Amino acid sequence: MTEDINTQTDTKHSDNENQSPDTELTHVNADGDAQMVDVGAKPDTNRRASARGEIELTQTTVDAVRDNEIGKGDVLATARIGAIQAVKHTWETIPMCHQIPITNVDTVFDLHETAVELRVTVETTGKTGCEMEALEGVTTGLNVIWDMVKAAEKDDAGQYPKTAITNIEVVNKQKQTET
Amino acid sequence: MTEDINTQTDTKHSDNENQSPDTELTHVNADGDAQMVDVGAKPDTNRRASARGEIELTQTTVDAVRDNEIGKGDVLATARIGAIQAVKHTWETIPMCHQIPITNVDTVFDLHETAVELRVTVETTGKTGCEMEALEGVTTGLNVIWDMVKAAEKDDAGQYPKTAITNIEVVNKQKQTET
Amino acid sequence: MTEDINTQTDTKHSDNENQSPDTELTHVNADGDAQMVDVGAKPDTNRRASARGEIELTQTTVDAVRDNEIGKGDVLATARIGAIQAVKHTWETIPMCHQIPITNVDTVFDLHETAVELRVTVETTGKTGCEMEALEGVTTGLNVIWDMVKAAEKDDAGQYPKTAITNIEVVNKQKQTET
């Protein structure tokens, strides 16, 4: 077999890291089909991403979380584990994501008067960034909190008039400069 | 086998559907340990839950989604499938959730000027509600959109100053009246 | 909770079992978006589906499988387990599939002169048919055989000029008559 893999050509237009203009990206996927981005020519690099978000709860519920009196048990420990597992599963949850080696996950909860804030920081040594992993950690961790406080947040009609997950952002995305 | 399970006793204090006062819930899990709720005595019932949320994007990106010109391809079709799969996987993503039979998932996207809104409605015939399934569908679907538009949303420093997932709520939760 | 779900209305147009004309189906999904079919109003029924297919191999390889001399070990036992697991995972492998209770899986291998034939029969008590489960069992079981005989089937260039998986069909699909 004499075919070459010309990864030069393969990867020229397929860097989903850099801030390439839409035109270039559009050229790469001219047919508009969903497809993974070729990361084969990218170097393994230390990367880190932090995301954050919060769940709005009644003050009574936040107090209960603080006092760890919520019926379902240790709310934050469960949310922490749910967040870490979600980070590790991002490659299958987000269809176009690659599986990258996760080297570290850090989860920090802050309890405010009527909200619980979660910040998840993910580190990888892989070929592509890990902001999606951090976002999956935040949204899943906040969903777990919701699940753990359902009985406390529901009104008499079984609805959640005051509960909301909001302000989910990527706080920071870093890549070790290649020297 | 002559031993008999007195489910009457088993389930007296374990309805996680009703709006039981914290005290009762606290009594059930007096030690504060995380544990699943016993749903063994609950009847199978038709239940439905709708959740919604939105991702804030630049107008250029929303236009690109609308025109299906985003580099990674069919953004909404991929987000729809990601949302449906997340609904089906909620029992493993949310540690204390039971696995319930999902009979229907409906996903609706609305494109606004600088945001994409997603509403996910889930139906089940199971023993417990499906609002967590709907929330997982919404947060995952919106995360998939973020993943699909990464290159378009990143600034020159590779950050996401304008992208956010916000206002995630349970719109409605219903249970067929038992007649 | 006083809201009532009128499943009559919900499910009028959503039977994906019957041989409804395309027009009706098209009407249900007029926007052409991928979505699950609502099976909430369908009764639980005993259903069975059988699928079959074959992998073409060199006579030497089939003999080796027969003599259980393939380097990687017990080819058919591994393929059988791979097939059964694939049946159970169909709900996550095929995006629009529902998860249905699998009550029985039967796998039969027939060794021919230059092919191994696999027939998988699946039974469920669920609300929708299980032919996709049977097909997933057949294609995965045959892929496992391919994996187990790779070294025997490759030519000097590391290619597979004679190996092929072919003639995958749904042999039979049954539903217990409701009486």
Add this chain to the structure above:
Amino acid sequence: MTEDINTQTDTKHSDNENQSPDTELTHVNADGDAQMVDVGAKPDTNRRASARGEIELTQTTVDAVRDNEIGKGDVLATARIGAIQAVKHTWETIPMCHQIPITNVDTVFDLHETAVELRVTVETTGKTGCEMEALEGVTTGLNVIWDMVKAAEKDDAGQYPKTAITNIEVVNKQKQTET
């Protein structure tokens, strides 16, 4: 990367893919037990594999796929995502497969008069080949198409007399020569 793809070299250096005599393989697994192949001493190498196959459908169904009028919605987008996810899950679907880093997946559908053809190309930087990943992508993608067109392909007895998945082959397997 401008190195030649020399599968001659490939097969020489890839001890669990090479065409070693049964005696050698037998020696490796003298007891005939299923076991993974030790790839610990293999170098990380750029590898690529392409597989293809087709699903035979009625002309009416192929036209409907072409016109994207199939009831269940966007057939090809769903099949594409199902294929990509199957590629990433091969390490758990095929019991003896190793998990390797997938760097790229390319899916191409060709619509013929009475068939849809799917070609999946997978690239990895791992220690072993990715033809099983390509095959899993093809068989799953074709199964997803079957699932999406079920209502259109079924006859009045609910059977599939004309539907078949066939001619699944590994088109090409390459490895970058080590220089």
Add this chain to the structure above:
Amino acid sequence: MTEDINTQTDTKHSDNENQSPDTELTHVNADGDAQMVDVGAKPDTNRRASARGEIELTQTTVDAVRDNEIGKGDVLATARIGAIQAVKHTWETIPMCHQIPITNVDTVFDLHETAVELRVTVETTGKTGCEMEALEGVTTGLNVIWDMVKAAEKDDAGQYPKTAITNIEVVNKQKQTET
């Protein structure tokens, strides 16, 4: 569809609950091939199983667990969640297991002088028993404890001379008497 499934015939020999003599079981699987047991004709019944086991640790480690001072954090909360998730995943971890609806999981840890004991009770409303689910909960929960205390249990040579998981038993298996 006029074909009728005679489940009477189907299931005559396939009860894996009762204490059938080997001869009958052997007859069912005369070819000795691994296969699932047909549970299609079994009624849905309330079932419960309890399993228990213990991990032997140094007294220092048990004290650290008690004082929640282990470096990796909340040992028991993590083990509890690991156990519950393992219960829910038994259908894919144990190849021949059916997926059954888990209605309740109860986990109890007892700290002894040089051991941590775990008892897991599982309840289902399904067609087959749940002792495998209880065993998976116990073995996984104890493995999680091991993972959490690795640094405390390792000796200077990085070995675990005193750590062991032992005495894993099914304490009790019940089925609601059908009246």
Add this chain to the structure above:
Amino acid sequence: MTEDINTQTDTKHSDNENQSPDTELTHVNADGDAQMVDVGAKPDTNRRASARGEIELTQTTVDAVRDNEIGKGDVLATARIGAIQAVKHTWETIPMCHQIPITNVDTVFDLHETAVELRVTVETTGKTGCEMEALEGVTTGLNVIWDMVKAAEKDDAGQYPKTAITNIEVVNKQKQTET
């Protein structure tokens, strides 16, 4: 591999909770929260771990396993595959585990008069040890044996008075000395 395995050196370099005294470890996780250990700065190294355990069975059952006459079929082939799959899934089964590249899994069963012994050896080229993977392989493999011999081990009351999984240990943990 001709490098000598020096477990002495191993401990000096391979403690993935760093070789800090408990006090320092406590300091690292002063808040006692569960979290992954940062392995980002650790080198990729050849590592190996062996674990073992046994399941106590009646002599009749062991004989049946030996004669492969157990009703459910090939007990050891199924247990072997269950063990290998469990090794590969350890990163999701044990919440705080990292996903590491598994390069080899070796499973050895020994049949004693009233017990079946299983030894699982795992090799990785990753940044952290693989003893948890070996333990998961052993406990899952033994659980699969239990599942396969259920009908033979149950007494007339459907209980398991003589069945137990016991003496699960990490036999050996090694790391290639860095030269």
